[in-house]
Amino acid sequence: MKKILIAASLIAASMASASAADLAARPYTKAPAPMIAALYDWSGFYIGANGGYGTSRKEWDNVTPGGLFVAEEGSHDATGGVAGGQIGYRWQASNWVFGLEGQGDWADLRGSNTSLFTGPSFTNRSKINAFGLLTGQVGYAWNNALLYVKGGAAVVSDKYSGLITATGVAFDRAKETRWGGTAGVGLEYGFTPNWSVAVEYDHLFMGDRTNTFTSVTGARSRFEKINQDVDLITARINYRWGGPVIAKY
Numbered sequence: 001m002k003k004i005l006i007a008a009s010l011i012a013a014s015m016a017s018a019s020a021a022d023l024a025a026r027p028y029t030k031a032p033a034p035m036i037a038a039l040y041d042w043s044g045f046y047i048g049a050n051g052g053y054g055t056s057r058k059e060w061d062n063v064t065p066g067g068l069f070v071a072e073e074g075s076h077d078a079t080g081g082v083a084g085g086q087i088g089y090r091w092q093a094s095n096w097v098f099g100l101e102g103q104g105d106w107a108d109l110r111g112s113n114t115s116l117f118t119g120p121s122f123t124n125r126s127k128i129n130a131f132g133l134l135t136g137q138v139g140y141a142w143n144n145a146l147l148y149v150k151g152g153a154a155v156v157s158d159k160y161s162g163l164i165t166a167t168g169v170a171f172d173r174a175k176e177t178r179w180g181g182t183a184g185v186g187l188e189y190g191f192t193p194n195w196s197v198a199v200e201y202d203h204l205f206m207g208d209r210t211n212t213f214t215s216v217t218g219a220r221s222r223f224e225k226i227n228q229d230v231d232l233i234t235a236r237i238n239y240r241w242g243g244p245v246i247a248k249y
C-alpha cells in the first residue's frame with residue numbers, strides 16, 4: 001500500500017509540472033501614455049469687431065478769445081452706441097501676456113443742455129461721431145481665460161452746436177479732433193483655438209480745449225472751453241492666427 005501511495009504522488013507531481021509547461025506566456029501590455037494637458041497660447045496676430053455703449057461728460061464754460069473765464073454754460077452727458085473693430089498682436093511668456101492694439105469705432109454719442117449763461121432760450125449740443133485707441137496691454141492667463149489691463153492714446157471726433165431752443169435751429173457750430181489718454185480693463189475667453197470673446201471697459205481722459213464757434217453766416221460768434229471724458233463698455237470677438245495650441249506634459 002505504501003508503494004502505491006508513493007507511485008501516485010510521483011505521477012501527480014509529473015502531471016502538474018507538464019501542465020505548467022504547457023501554459024502560454026503572459027502577453028506584453030504597453031504602459032498607458034502619459035496624460036497631456038492642453039495649454040492655450042494667446043500669442044499671435046488677431047483681428048476682431050466690437051460694439052457697445054458709451055457716455056461722455058461735457059462741461060462748457062464761456063471764455064474770452066484769450067481763454068479767460070466769462071461764465072458757466074452748464075454740462076450734459078452725451079450717450080449712445082458705438083461699433084467698430086480692432087487689430088493687434090500678443091505674445092505670451094509663461095502665464096503673462098503682452099500686446100499692442102489699435103481700435104477704431106463709429107460712435108453716436110449725443111447730448112444737450114440749456115445754457116446757464118444766455119438762458120433757456122438757447123441750447124448747447126454735442127456729439128462724438130468717432131474715436132480711436134492705440135494701446136499696450138498686460139494680462140495674466142489661466143489657460144484659455146485672460147484678464148488684462150490696457151493703456152495708451154485716445155482720439156475723438158467732436159461736433160458742437162448752439163441751437164435756438166424753441167425751434168431747434170442751429171445758429172453756430174464748431175468741430176474738433178481731440179487727443180487724450182485712455183486706460184481700461186478686459187476679460188477674454190478663448191472658446192476655440194483661434195476664436196475668443198471679451199468684455200471690456202475703457203475710460204478716456206480727454207481734458208479741456210477751447211473751441212471757436214462760427215455762426216451760420218461764417219463769422220466768429222463765441223469761444224467755449226469744453227472739458228470732457230468718455231466711458232465705454234464693449235463686447236468684442238477676435239480671430240487669432242500665428243499661435244497654435246501647444247501641449248504641456
